[in-house]
Amino acid sequence: xxxxxxxxxxxxxxxxxxxxxxxxxxxxxxxxxxxxxxxxxxxxxxxxxxxxxxxxxxxxxxxxxxxxxxxxxxxxxxxxxxxxxxxxxxxxxxxxxxxxxxxxxxxxxxxxxxxxxxxxxxxxxxxxxxxxxxxxxxxxxxxxxxxxxxxxxxxxxxxxxxxxxxxxxxxxxxxxxxxxxxxxxxxxxxxxxxxxxxxxxxxxxxxxxxxxxxxxxxxxxxxxxxxxxxxxxxxxxxxxxxxxxxxxxxxxxxxxxxxxxxxxxxxxxxxxxxxxxxxxxxxxxxxxxx
Ligand code: GDP
Numbered sequence: 001x002x003x004x005x006x007x008x009x010x011x012x013x014x015x016x017x018x019x020x021x022x023x024x025x026x027x028x029x030x031x032x033x034x035x036x037x038x039x040x041x042x043x044x045x046x047x048x049x050x051x052x053x054x055x056x057x058x059x060x061x062x063x064x065x066x067x068x069x070x071x072x073x074x075x076x077x078x079x080x081x082x083x084x085x086x087x088x089x090x091x092x093x094x095x096x097x098x099x100x101x102x103x104x105x106x107x108x109x110x111x112x113x114x115x116x117x118x119x120x121x122x123x124x125x126x127x128x129x130x131x132x133x134x135x136x137x138x139x140x141x142x143x144x145x146x147x148x149x150x151x152x153x154x155x156x157x158x159x160x161x162x163x164x165x166x167x168x169x170x171x172x173x174x175x176x177x178x179x180x181x182x183x184x185x186x187x188x189x190x191x192x193x194x195x196x197x198x199x200x201x202x203x204x205x206x207x208x209x210x211x212x213x214x215x216x217x218x219x220x221x222x223x224x225x226x227x228x229x230x231x232x233x234x235x236x237x238x239x240x241x242x243x244x245x246x247x248x249x250x251x252x253x254x255x256x257x258x259x260x261x262x263x264x265x266x267x268x269x270x271x272x273x274x275x276x277x278x279x280x281x282x283x284x285x286x287x288x289x290x
Contacts, residue, residue: 109242131171223252
């Protein structure tokens with residue numbers, strides 16, 4: 001952990017603790033209040049903020065700081081550890097043959113993410129391909145094809161079909177010899193039964209090794225509900241946060257990983273196929289608290 005890296009609001013809060021010789025309740029309360037403010041502004045779920053606050057409060061007051069540790073360092077370490085306990089490390093990917101299913105609402109960034117991830121795997125020396133099963137959104141086929149071209153990876157879709165499950169089946173057969181098959185799915189504007197049923201059907205045909213939930217960084221308090229629904233439908237193994245190049249801090253992803261007991265795989269930082277990074281917990285925590 002780089003101490004100087006944590007968010008500015010937390011830094012300010014910790015300044016208040018810094019001068020004190022012992023950690024009293026009032027000082028801890030000030031830090032907790034500032035953390036709560038920052039996390040709520042970053043769209044982290046209220047009950048998760050409360051849980052985190054309780055743990056930080058408890059530990060800061062009850063744990064003896066290791067010898068030679070200042071009050072500031074002690075509280076900072078606890079805050080960091082509690083955040084890491086929720087957010088965890090980046091989702092692990094084996095660099096071997098696998099099928100990955102992308103799920104999420106319309107506009108969350110699935111199609112863009114499929115091309116970005118395909119490019120990422122191909123730079124790791126694997127041979128990826130994309131299957132586009134979105135028959136719902138007009139233009140999805142064209143967009144996906146163009147993104148796949150830009151990522152220089154093969155692509156399968158059928159602009160004339162209205163049968164996403166059929167496309168999934170054909171796509172899997174088409175790419176039997178590829179190392180990594182990324183299956184993009186249709187979203188909807190909201191969680192609808194039809195969407196959930198469709199993705200369940202695709203999942204059973206594709207039998208993915210991993211299902212990733214793609215979330216727009218600006219998703220707020222509805223992240224938990226979405227995460228639950230997709231988790232129940234296909235089992236969420238990891239989360240991708242898109243549009244972190246904008247002003248949103250992506251706190252909804254924290255709720256999603258907490259509720260699905262998963263982790264964050266990638267972050268999207270722009271519209272180009274190269275605008276993708278593996279998740280870095282330190283940077284993300286710092287952004288949430290900043
Ligand atoms: P889908 O409906 O879930 O497949 O979403 P798309 O992949 O079509 O993305 C919706 C819009 O968000 C498009 O205009 C994308 O260019 C844009 N987009 C996706 N990911 C990112 C990102 O990481 N940053 C920015 N700035 N835009 C993104």
